[in-house]
Amino acid sequence: MKWFIRAVAAIVVIGILVAGGLFWLGSRDGVLVASTLTGGKASSEVVARGKYLTQIGNCVGCHTAVNTPEFSGGSGLKTQFGTFFAPNITPDPEKGIGRWSADDFWQVLHNGKAPDGSLLYPAFPYQSYSHLSRADSDAIFSYLKTLPASDRQAPAHDLRTPFNMRFLLAFWRALYFRPADAVAQTPASDDAPLRGRHLVDGIAHCAECHTPRNRLGGMDVSRSLQGGKMSDGIWYAPALTGDTDGGLGHWSEQDIADLLLTGLSAHGAVVGPMSEALRGVQYLNGQDVSDIAVYLKSLPAAGLKSGSTGEVNDTLYSMGKKIYGQYCAACHQADGTGLDNAWPSLDGNSLVRGQDVTGLLRVIMDGGFTPTTEKTPQPYGMPPFRHFLNDLEIAAAATYIRNTWSNQSGGVNQRSVNRVRNID
Structure with missing residues (x-):
């Protein structure tokens, strides 16, 4: 005893x-x-x-x-x-x-x-x-x-x-949490990637949204900038790594700079919480936005794969093709490349190809505008289709655009759409 x-x-x-x-x-x-x-x-x-x-x-x-x-x-x-x-x-x-x-x-x-x-x-x-x-x-x-x-x-x-x-x-x-190096100073003027990292890691606080967190809210630093679910449970911040599926693999440095300054680029448009961030990010000066783009393009691919929510159903795909032609092609074009700086390309779009489809479905349902910036004072918008299309039709449209052109990202099922529709 x-x-x-x-x-x-x-x-x-x-x-x-x-x-x-x-x-x-x-x-x-x-x-x-x-x-x-x-x-x-x-x-x-x-x-x-x-x-x-x-x-x-x-x-x-x-x-x-x-x-x-x-x-x-x-x-x-x-x-x-x-x-x-x-x-x-x-x-x-x-x-x-x-x-x-x-x-x-x-x-x-x-x-x-x-x-x-x-x-x-x-x-x-x-x-x-x-x-x-x-x-x-x-x-x-x-x-x-x-x-x-x-x-x-x-x-x-x-x-x-x-x-x-x-x-x-x-x-x-x-x-x-560990405080960063207490004597860190602004990086040397001849080191663009390091200057860009200093901005990304510091004042721009990109990791806060774009890094996965656990149930206690701790960031998984081993997967830094590999994408993360937002605290609202609605949006998913995409990966900023060099992955082609949901990352910046297809993006050029100019694409990144365009998105940060205008909300639009050849591979995507700003939606959701990033619209709020762009209120400030749009004021990046030419050197700083260039340094950020250089740094992000230096990040290697992390081996991420598209988050397929199911196999691609041929019947659903065919339905989605018709819906796309009826409602989407006029703006996003039949080849998915978008139109000028008005409507973003869906081919290679990070939101379309991403690991989580919640944001994509939310955009289809609720539409919206890209944020107003000094360089895009009157942005174009997308109408909501929540009341025009039922859950099956939205799943079909999402399945089609996720698996057409260069996109090969898996199907979307009706249950996923219903879940997003019922999010407050």
Whole structure:
């Protein structure tokens, strides 16, 4: 009996030590890099740099609710854990960041910790922002300090138990978060791929959507940028690797740049949550968008295969061919190549050939517009077919375009369409 008691006691002690170690690992302070601001003040060039970074990171998209002052708090990000609300980041001293120092802001971006030491939920993409240099952090902070202050109180997070227990974040962080190299600076001017990676990994935070996550919300870094299901359960962010099935294998550097600046390219169009991201990404300057395109085209194929939802049924395919000719060919053309910069090509389209058909079916059902940008102020739109076509007909149309021209991506069944139709 004594040996049993001793064994249990040993297990308990080991468990406490492991838990304590994980808690320390996930809550410890990161390295503080000295501010680049001379005398705590920023030049006009630094503020302009901060505005640019804030734009291309689309900070306003999360930190602004409809019909409220910009940056005064978000309208809510719905996830399987509950709804997260981005805080007020205007210079208001009570409701915003008016009392913060540049060191506080660096701690938030680089280490994911609030000025009072509390741990931040990774709905705020500090896993990506950790890659920013101290100079970039200081520039963003300097710009935010120039904004009009708002005393709006952003809503508190509305999370399910146990996810509302913030101390548990220490264990999550121990498993999934390591601050990036604290002394990282902007890459050398003669290294385009590295400069592009710096933007993709950092301010553009592409991995936050385009990398698979597990049930606890941890990114699978071993499959970085290989595509991932969005938190809303509706959209799938496609792979950015060199794969031809659902990736950028068929894309040129110019195709990538076109999509980021206009929302349209020869191989696809921006739809879903990426439309929100494009509000900021469209402002990338020529050098930065070129560097991103160079970096993404340097990524090798990961061996991804199209996510076939079933065998291609000949009867369904034939039905889809007729539906395509009746409803789709006028815009997307009989050969699937689209028309100029108005309607995207479906041949080789990443959304069409992707691993997940939810986004494709959603576009067929609900239509929509590509986002308005400075270079495409009046984008063309696609009408919704939810009320014109039944589930079988939509499955047929999707099956046809996924398996015609150069596309060989598997069939779509009626059950998949019905599931998407019933998503809120």
